[in-house]
Amino acid sequence: EPEVTQTPSHQVTQMGQEVILRCVPISNHLYFYWYRQILGQKVEFLVSFYNNEISEKSEIFDDQFSVERPDGSNFTLKIRSTKLEDSAMYFCASSEWAGSYASDTEAFFGQGTRLTVV
Amino acid sequence: AQSVSQHNHHVILSEAASLELGCNYSYGGTVNLFWYVQYPGQHLQLLLKYFSGDPLVKGIKGFEAEFIKSKFSFNLRKPSVQWSDTAEYFCVGGSQGNLIFGKGTKLSVKP
Numbered sequence: 001e002p003e004v005t006q007t008p009s010h011q012v013t014q015m016g017q018e019v020i021l022r023c024v025p026i027s028n029h030l031y032f033y034w035y036r037q038i039l040g041q042k043v044e045f046l047v048s049f050y051n052n053e054i055s056e057k058s059e060i061f062d063d064q065f066s067v068e069r070p071d072g073s074n075f076t077l078k079i080r081s082t083k084l085e086d087s088a089m090y091f092c093a094s095s096e097w098a099g100s101y102a103s104d105t106e107a108f109f110g111q112g113t114r115l116t117v118v
Numbered sequence: 119a120q121s122v123s124q125h126n127h128h129v130i131l132s133e134a135a136s137l138e139l140g141c142n143y144s145y146g147g148t149v150n151l152f153w154y155v156q157y158p159g160q161h162l163q164l165l166l167k168y169f170s171g172d173p174l175v176k177g178i179k180g181f182e183a184e185f186i187k188s189k190f191s192f193n194l195r196k197p198s199v200q201w202s203d204t205a206e207y208f209c210v211g212g213s214q215g216n217l218i219f220g221k222g223t224k225l226s227v228k229p
Contacts, residue, residue, distance in 0.1 A: 003161070004161070033217075035217075035219075041221075042219050042220070042221050042222070043208065043219035043222075044219070045216050045217060045218070048216060056216055058216075091161075091162065093162075106152075106164050106167060107164075107217060108164075109154075109161045109162035109163075110161055111160065111161040112161065
């Protein structure tokens with residue numbers, strides 16, 4: 001069964017450093033997403049991406065965050081200058097279609113990358 | 119503001135007990151609702167989804183959920199749980215990938 005894969009599974013970084021979290025979405029999917037879950041809190045939407053551009057982003061997704069699809073398979077989340085409060089589990093997801101009348105707007109999630117900022 | 123709330127933080131049951139996890143949503147417009155499950159050490163998986171039509175939705179592994187519009191609820195049920203159902207369950211609403219998650223309910227099933 002196709003799945004979304006994320007690397008690394010755990011990343012430890014020093015405050016102020018840049019990190020790149022990597023995701024390989026399911027190959028025929030067109031929409032890609034990043035979510036995060038701070039320990040003990042809700043899973044929160046960060047950003048959605050379609051046709052090589054951001055289609056929607058939340059308030060959390062400020063200037064220190066960026067996303068990119070550098071080639072045909074990877075989808076990355078970059079955090080430019082990490083802060084302690086960026087420590088969280090980051091989930092990548094993809095879906096085949098996300099139209100208004102979709103009956104298949106199921107998002108498939110990766111296993112997550114646990115980011116620890118020290 | 120759109121929100122999804124789950125009533126229980128942690129539920130502990132014995133095997134064969136019946137399960138009902140509460141979920142309420144508050145947003146207008148098109149209502150798309152999901153239940154996702156996360157088994158220990160694994161990724162989020164879709165249990166079931168509701169977009170329209172029959173409000174009683176059947177999912178995988180014997181789970182079902184009922185959409186009750188008048189109560190803004192989408193409770194998850196299973197008549198008889200197994201130890202392997204131990205996981206965290208998320209009620210989720212929204213569409214276009216902008217999914218709104220509930221806080222999650224940890225289910226522990228004692229053998």
